[in-house]
Amino acid sequence: MSLRTLLTSAVVASLVTLAGSNAASLFAGAEPETTPPVNEAQSDQDLTTTINDQSEVSITVYNSDIALVRDVRNLQLARGIGNLRFMDIAATVNPATVHFRSLTEPSQVSVLEQNYEYDLLDPDKLLRKYVGREVTLMRNRNDNGTTRQEEVKALLLSYNNGPVWKIGNEIVTGLGADHIRFPELPDTLYSRPTLIWTTQNDGAARHRVEASYLARSLAWNADYVLTVGRDDKTADLNGWVTLTNNSGTAFKNAKLQLVAGDLNRVRQQLTRLADMAAASPAVAREEKMAQEAFSDYHLYTMGRKTTINNAQTKQVSLLEGTDVPTIKRYVVEGQQYYYRNVQHPGSPIKDLVQVYYEFKNDEKSGLGMPMPAGVLRVYQQDSKGGVQFVGEDRINHTPKDETLNVKIGNAFDVICERNQTDFTKIATNVYEFEYEITLRNHKATAVNVEVNEPVGGTWRMITSSHQWTKTSAWAAQFKVPVAADATSVLKYRVRVTY
Numbered sequence: 001m002s003l004r005t006l007l008t009s010a011v012v013a014s015l016v017t018l019a020g021s022n023a024a025s026l027f028a029g030a031e032p033e034t035t036p037p038v039n040e041a042q043s044d045q046d047l048t049t050t051i052n053d054q055s056e057v058s059i060t061v062y063n064s065d066i067a068l069v070r071d072v073r074n075l076q077l078a079r080g081i082g083n084l085r086f087m088d089i090a091a092t093v094n095p096a097t098v099h100f101r102s103l104t105e106p107s108q109v110s111v112l113e114q115n116y117e118y119d120l121l122d123p124d125k126l127l128r129k130y131v132g133r134e135v136t137l138m139r140n141r142n143d144n145g146t147t148r149q150e151e152v153k154a155l156l157l158s159y160n161n162g163p164v165w166k167i168g169n170e171i172v173t174g175l176g177a178d179h180i181r182f183p184e185l186p187d188t189l190y191s192r193p194t195l196i197w198t199t200q201n202d203g204a205a206r207h208r209v210e211a212s213y214l215a216r217s218l219a220w221n222a223d224y225v226l227t228v229g230r231d232d233k234t235a236d237l238n239g240w241v242t243l244t245n246n247s248g249t250a251f252k253n254a255k256l257q258l259v260a261g262d263l264n265r266v267r268q269q270l271t272r273l274a275d276m277a278a279a280s281p282a283v284a285r286e287e288k289m290a291q292e293a294f295s296d297y298h299l300y301t302m303g304r305k306t307t308i309n310n311a312q313t314k315q316v317s318l319l320e321g322t323d324v325p326t327i328k329r330y331v332v333e334g335q336q337y338y339y340r341n342v343q344h345p346g347s348p349i350k351d352l353v354q355v356y357y358e359f360k361n362d363e364k365s366g367l368g369m370p371m372p373a374g375v376l377r378v379y380q381q382d383s384k385g386g387v388q389f390v391g392e393d394r395i396n397h398t399p400k401d402e403t404l405n406v407k408i409g410n411a412f413d414v415i416c417e418r419n420q421t422d423f424t425k426i427a428t429n430v431y432e433f434e435y436e437i438t439l440r441n442h443k444a445t446a447v448n449v450e451v452n453e454p455v456g457g458t459w460r461m462i463t464s465s466h467q468w469t470k471t472s473a474w475a476a477q478f479k480v481p482v483a484a485d486a487t488s489v490l491k492y493r494v495r496v497t498y
Helices: 003-014 023-025 121-127 263-270 270-279
Strands: 048-051 054-062 068-078 080-087 097-104 109-117 134-143 146-159 163-167 169-174 179-181 194-201 206-216 220-228 234-245 251-260 290-295 297-301 306-308 312-325 327-333 349-351 354-361 374-381 387-395 403-412 414-427 430-441 447-456 458-464 466-472 475-482 488-497
Touching: 023 179, 054 220, 068 220, 097 109, 121 146, 134 206, 146 349, 220 354, 220 387, 234 354, 270 327, 306 312, 312 354, 374 403, 387 403, 414 447, 414 488, 430 447, 475 488
Parallel strands: 048 080, 054 251, 220 374, 327 447
Antiparallel strands: 054 068, 068 206, 080 194, 097 206, 109 194, 134 146, 134 179, 146 163, 163 169, 220 234, 234 312, 251 297, 251 306, 290 297, 327 354, 349 414, 354 403, 374 387, 414 430, 430 488, 447 475, 458 488, 466 475
């Protein structure tokens, strides 16, 4: 079967919907053509390259929904002036960022003109291209219980909200057809996005060429899983890169690199980053993700090649840490309004007791790799040995040797109640406040609660039932131990000058 027949059959089947036939459902989900359409106007100097010529592809994905694609192919170039159709590119390519060069003889090949063809082949566009031309309408006829096909030659006069045909000397609308046959494919329709270069080749016919461009709808983010031991003292950390490809094309056996950094700075310097990444792509020798400092960013390189299919979400391992020292923290965050208004006179105010896990991103803890921003999910084993989800938090870009605090939620069994027990005016603009904070622990294990209290103005701690630290000019922190199934009461008095 000829190429034109194959293409025509596929397109005709899709046109049944336009013609009012239910048979179109038989062709739903058909894969796009893997062979470029034949162009009758194509000259001997016009050549086509597809993914079959590809020898190497590398992808550098930025965390701003954009990627640099570097596509290397071995192909034939017309000598002198000719056209090269470069197919199987990302549908979301930014044509203004395309760069083409010969790696074999860079000085002998130049690009005179570039066109990006995105008027893609589909049944509706194909029919519109045939306005003013003749096609063959195929209709099924029932003749004495026997179905036979009838060919009707029809001239398509217009196609506005439906086709208008001229058949013989009559103008016909609303004519149904089981399928439509077209004599050829228009030379302005392509089965997939195509870059067309007019090249001047003064060298050999065979070349190894590179095309690089920026494409949208390629994005990545980091996801982490922290599995905490039953004693809350150690945890295992796994980091994953979640990569999403909606660019309209697949990248087979590709070298994968990721750039992590602040979104606005990536946008401002994206062109420079792309040039640097294309000029000197890093290749890791190990299968694990390797990282390096890169300008004001971090570049992560996968140590093996991978295939990224279109409309696919892929996860690859980023980092692993075992027996990471972990601290469980119970935190009460006081509010500034305590010092300006009397709240609920005679009854205490309930404060939330927030729960955090704290660990350090250093080599001593089994980590030490800069961690891109992402969502960290926390799991812990229950009494039966099953692993349960206990909360999640979003972390920022975290360099090595920095400490992470991951909030998993609010404590169920640790209660905090606050009561202002005194308010005294000592002199003009000088006041004394006294607070009583009651912490009740209904857990079977003891806990230590951090109480962070904001204090306005110029202040001095008069009395305190527990040790405290001035953590900033406007805050004090108390560490309050609470035994299992017991109560602790924190009392403090502060003098403030406004």
